[in-house]
Structures are given as structure tokens and as C-alpha cells.
Amino acid sequence: MRLCDQTIFAQSSGRPPSAIAIVRVSGPQTVVAVTALAGRLPPPRVATRLLLRDANGQPIDDALVLYFPGPASATGEDLAEFHVHGGRAVLASVFAALSAIENLRAAEPGEFTRRAFAHGKLDLTEAEGLDDLIHADTDRQRRQALRQLKGLLGDRARDWRAQIIEAQALIEAGIDFADEGDVPSDMIAPAVSRIRTLLAEIEGVLGAEGRSERLREGLVVAIAGPPNVGKSTLMNQLARRDVAIVSPQAGTTRDIIEVQLDLDGYPVTVIDTAGIRKTEDPVEQEGVRRARARAAEADLVLWLNDCDEASREASGVPVWLIRNKIDLIQGNPRAVNSGKGERNFAISASRGDGLAELMSALVQHAQDYFGTTEGGLITRVRQRKLLEDAAASLQRAIGAVSEGEELAAEDLRSAAHALGRLLGQVDVEDVLEVIFGTFCIGK
Numbered sequence: 001m002r003l004c005d006q007t008i009f010a011q012s013s014g015r016p017p018s019a020i021a022i023v024r025v026s027g028p029q030t031v032v033a034v035t036a037l038a039g040r041l042p043p044p045r046v047a048t049r050l051l052l053r054d055a056n057g058q059p060i061d062d063a064l065v066l067y068f069p070g071p072a073s074a075t076g077e078d079l080a081e082f083h084v085h086g087g088r089a090v091l092a093s094v095f096a097a098l099s100a101i102e103n104l105r106a107a108e109p110g111e112f113t114r115r116a117f118a119h120g121k122l123d124l125t126e127a128e129g130l131d132d133l134i135h136a137d138t139d140r141q142r143r144q145a146l147r148q149l150k151g152l153l154g155d156r157a158r159d160w161r162a163q164i165i166e167a168q169a170l171i172e173a174g175i176d177f178a179d180e181g182d183v184p185s186d187m188i189a190p191a192v193s194r195i196r197t198l199l200a201e202i203e204g205v206l207g208a209e210g211r212s213e214r215l216r217e218g219l220v221v222a223i224a225g226p227p228n229v230g231k232s233t234l235m236n237q238l239a240r241r242d243v244a245i246v247s248p249q250a251g252t253t254r255d256i257i258e259v260q261l262d263l264d265g266y267p268v269t270v271i272d273t274a275g276i277r278k279t280e281d282p283v284e285q286e287g288v289r290r291a292r293a294r295a296a297e298a299d300l301v302l303w304l305n306d307c308d309e310a311s312r313e314a315s316g317v318p319v320w321l322i323r324n325k326i327d328l329i330q331g332n333p334r335a336v337n338s339g340k341g342e343r344n345f346a347i348s349a350s351r352g353d354g355l356a357e358l359m360s361a362l363v364q365h366a367q368d369y370f371g372t373t374e375g376g377l378i379t380r381v382r383q384r385k386l387l388e389d390a391a392a393s394l395q396r397a398i399g400a401v402s403e404g405e406e407l408a409a410e411d412l413r414s415a416a417h418a419l420g421r422l423l424g425q426v427d428v429e430d431v432l433e434v435i436f437g438t439f440c441i442g443k
């Protein structure tokens, strides 16, 4: 049985209990399912209040039912929505009634979107944008995802691909003529100049900041340092709530604690780690190991030290040195910049001194890190990789023209192929699992 022969259902709204929950059904059995539960099919696209009943005729809930006949639906198939009260028992009864119908089954994560993609409702870059929009935590992420969902990258890629195929046709026509001993350079020259223009455009998009992917992932800031210096206290201050246990005992934190912050629209993950020291306690040793590993992977390390210490461990990422507990010293010391790209701060995490300066430095750092992402079209490594492949093939095609049109045509074919993969038009099966697998169920 082919994938789309089956009818799928899932709750598409948030976690119960909630005031209202939406259950979506998509596939050829949709009309059967709606009629079975609601007694009749409402008119297309008109919200209709109907009593849902189970197979024994027992009432389940008073619902709003919507029916969207395919192909003019979100998935391109017959699709229905049941808006029911969002209680767990209500939902369980609706699911039980739907499961009882032949050829109906619960949807896999992302399956609705996957069907929309299969029916040409959106291309792969738009599907990625949709996934990002659902997972957007900050305003900047939301705007970027919306651009992607509007198909800005997809539209460009489609246009480039069409032009490459045209250029390929021109060159292949040249090859045919060449058989007759008449190499029409006036056919090749316009093709080459078109390829050069295309290449410049793709390189422009590749070069545009190159930081939009970062906006999706967020900036990771690790708080690290020796035990008992006030790392967890600083973490709680940054998070503005008690996420980590603070105690005068050295070696309090062992697990890695993460909080997501929205810094001026930028997504920032702050992690609090175990104090780094030599220890005999195997649990603490593991905490120290994890702390080191996470600090090494972070985009920025805030290295905390008691005010009377100045040592820190070397690491490959930018490190800001922070002297904590300045409230304990007479005549609060001021931060001194070493001028080696390292920044120095003096704070009192418990009293709040210097935290405003640290916060605004973090916002500034986030701004520099993410750059101006407004113009960036690429949001994923997958997209960047395929555009780079296309650019490299075009580059090769330009070089190959003088050596033989067949070679150039082959390079153009692989450039068009890379863009086809970007859009999800060719060789899609391997990427589909990866992309749609990250979606939530009901999407």
C-alpha cells in the first residue's frame, strides 16, 4: 500500500488539557471518518457544530467540524478538522473512534506536512521554514522562519535551476551542431555568460553573512570555573529564576543545567556546569568531565573566579574572565581589559553589582555573533551544502567549456541536480526521513 493510500489522524493542537483541541484527519477515508463520527458531512469549508458519537452511538463531545475536500486543502488530500474540548478523555475517545475505522491510523511526526510536500503544496525549503516557525522561540527566529516559509530561497533556487537547464540545452544543441562540423560559438557564448551571472548570484547568497543558520541554533554560553565561585548564582540571575541549587558547599552542581534566554530577540542558551577541580568522588568526576566537554563546545565561556584567583583553563572558545564576589572586597575592584580579545568583568552575582554591564555585553556579543541575518536566505547546513555543490559545478562548467561541451553539459546537469535536491524535487527519500522526522506529531 502506498503511503498516501492510508488515512491519518492526529491532534494538531497543544498538550491536553486545554480549552479546545484540534484533531486533523487526512486521506482518502476522510469522508468516511467524518460521517462515522459526526453523522453527516458538513458543507466544505464551513465550520459546523455537530455531536460526535462513537461506534456504539454513545456521544463523545459537541464539536466544530470542518471539511476541506482535496486538492484544495493543506495536505492536498481530503482533510477534516474536529475542534473538540481539550480533555484527555475526550481526545482518547475521539482517537479510539477514529482508530476503529478501517484504514485509519495515527500519523507519524510531520506526516501531514510530508503529504503536503508530496502533493506539491510546498517545497522542501518551505517545509523546513514551517518546522522552524513552529519551533521559533524568539521574534528574530520567527521572522527568519517566515521568510523561509514564504519560499524566498525556494523561488530563487527554482529560477536558477530553470536557467541552468536552459543553458544546458543551449550547450547540448551546440554539441549536436558540432557533429555536423559546425561549432556555433555564438550559441555557447551566451550560455557561458548566463552561467557566470548565475554563479555570481548563488555566491552572493552563500556569502550573505552566512549566519542565518546560527539564528536557528542559537548562541551557547557556558558558565564554568572552579567550585563554589558562584556559577549557579550567576545562572539564576541571568535566568531571573531559581534554576540551579546554590550552596556554600563546593561541588554542588554536577549535572549540566540549561536555560533558554531571549536576549533582544536572539536565542541564547546558558549552561551552568560543575565546578572544575580534581576530585575523588566518581559522580563529581563525571560532572567535571561533562563541564569541560560542554565548555569546549560552547560559543562563549564565562569563566568565573573568586576575586582572589586569576587562573583559568585554556580552551579553544572565546573566554570572558569574570571576578565574582566583589562585595567581599574593600573598595570594589574595577574590571581591567587585557586587550587580547578577552574581556574582564567584576561582579557580585548575589548582590547584583556589575550584572547590567555583563548583560549588555552579552547582548552586544549576540548582535555581533548573529550579524544582520535579515538578508540571509540560508538557514540550514543542508541548504548551504547543496548551494555550494551547485556553485562548484557551475564553476567547473565554465572551465570545461573550452575543453569540450560534453563536459560542461555534465557539470550543468550536476548543478541542476543539486538545486533539485535543495527543493526536494530529486533524490528526496534519504532527506525526507531526516527532515520530517524532527516535526511534531499532528503537523
Ligand SMILES: Nc1nc2c(ncn2[C@@H]2O[C@H](COP(=O)(O)OP(=O)(O)OP(=O)(O)O)[C@@H](O)[C@H]2O)c(=O)[nH]1
Pocket: 226, 227, 228, 229, 230, 231, 232, 233, 234, 245, 246, 247, 248, 249, 250, 251, 252, 253, 254, 273, 274, 275, 276, 324, 325, 326, 327, 328, 347, 348, 349, 350, 351
Ligand atoms: N558574598 C558573595 N557570595 C556569593 C556571591 N555569589 C555566590 N555567592 C555564594 O557562594 C556560594 C557558592 O555559590 P554557588 O552559586 O553555589 O557556586 P557554584 O560555583 O555554582 O558552586 P558549585 O556548583 O559547587 O561548583 C554560595 O554560598 C553563594 O551564596 C557573591 O557575589 N558574593
Ligand SMILES: [Mg+2]
Pocket: 231, 232, 233, 244, 245, 246, 252, 253, 272, 273, 274, 275
Ligand atoms: Mg553550582
